[in-house]
Amino acid sequence: MLRFVNLTLAGVSQGMIFAAIALALVMIFRATRIINFAQGAMLMITTLIAWSVLQHSRSYWLALAVALGSGLVLGAVTERVFIRPVESKSPLNAVVVTLGLLVMINSVAGMIWGNSPHSYPPAFSLQGFQVGGVRLLFSPADLFTIGAVAFTMLALVLLFRWTVLGLQMRAAAYAPEIARLIGVRVSRMLTIGWALSALVGSLAGVLIAPAVFVGPVQFESVLVYAFTAAIIGGLDSPVGAVVGGLLLGCVLSYVSGYAGSEITPLAALAALMAVLMLRPSGLLGSSTGRSV
Template sequence: MQQLFTTLLTGLTLGMVYAAFALALVLIWRATRIVNFAQAPMAMLTTYVALVLIEAGYSYWLGFAAALLSGLVLGALVERFVIRYVDPRSEINPVILTLGLFIVLHALAALVFGARYRSFPAPFGLRGFQVGDTTIALTGFGIFTILSVLAVVVLLVLLFRYTDVGLKMRASAFNQEVARLLGVRVGRMLTLGWALAAVVGSLSGLLIAGGGLVHPSFMDGVVVYGFVAAVLGGLDSPVGAVAGGLILGLSLSLVSGYVGSQLVSLAALAILMAVLLVRPGGLFARVRERRV
């Protein structure tokens, strides 16, 4: 029973990490209808911004804020000077471009920050809480991770459901011409969507790096699991992204704890295939196909 409890708590924290990255993918999909595979190296770069400041002697929270701000700026610049010039009539070209950005940003990080492993601090404890003679596998940083992701999903739901800006962003993503006729400044909305997605991606990078090692490829594995979590919950649903991350994190933690860690990637692939076969739109998708 103790092993099961520990495995579930580990999966909960891991699932929230996947959910944070999935939220970034969902946000940019809802705002621009693009799957951004460059989200991982963008988050990696902003994490290095925080690390440089922390290593220079500044506080963790100053580095944290600087990483989020740099993510906001980086996302806006990528949309304004790269994505915007791709042929909008093609759905595949922007995706291919984000894969190219993935490679370019990796190389840039290695040149600027180096390829060696560097320790990244955590603002809270990394040891589980002690209850009597039992150590609970939930750390202070794990609680911070859970609360951060829940706060982000609440803010995103409020943004898209109850604000004019959220409605304009969704209108710009679905039909730019109609949105322009209604007076929406589509270019600004698309830039804002990329900027906000990069902020959420930066948060995921900070949560993943906390208490671990940072190097130019430290986010590469997360992009796979984050994408699976986003598809599992539904690319249009922030709540679904969190649920998908939790389902994936708990499932993979159980597989790792009771079957074998070498089967984790295979289990993630099996979950993705099952969802695509049974419910292609995701478990929390609300859009249904129209029949004529």
């Protein structure tokens, strides 16, 4: 029984890490209808910037603030410089641009910080809570991650459903021509969407850095699982991103704990295929177009 509880807690912790990045993917897709394959590289370089600040200031919270600020700037600049020239063309063009950005950012990070991974301290202790003389595989750092991701999910849900800015962003993404006719500045909404997505990605990078270290290639495997979680939950649903992350995290934890870690990629593929066969739009994704 204790083993099952520990595997469940480990799955929840791991799932929230997947959910953190999945939220960034959902944010950019919902705001611009683009799948950003450079998301991992963007959060990686902002986390490296935060790591540099941390080395000089020794302040976790200052480093986090710098990561979020640099994410906002990076997202806005990316949309203005690289994405805007292809926004009016085929959506495939923007996807190809994000793939090019992935290669470019990884190369720049390698030239500045090197290819060796760097350790990143957590905000709180990694030692598991002790309950009744038993040490659980669930720490204050895990609790902080869960709280931060849950807060981000709630903020995105409120943004898109209950604010004028969120409604304008949805309108700009789904029907830009009509949005322009009613006075929405579509180009500004797309810039804000990219900026907010990069901000969420920067938060995710800092949250997962203690578990995977920080380097140009350290986030790639986590990004694959996060992308899987986003598809399972539904690419246009912030709540779905968290649900998909938790589901995938628990599945991988159980499979690793009872059957061996070598088959966890197959388990992730099986979970993805099972969900898509039953509901192609994802567990909480929209099967029809939204009205804006």
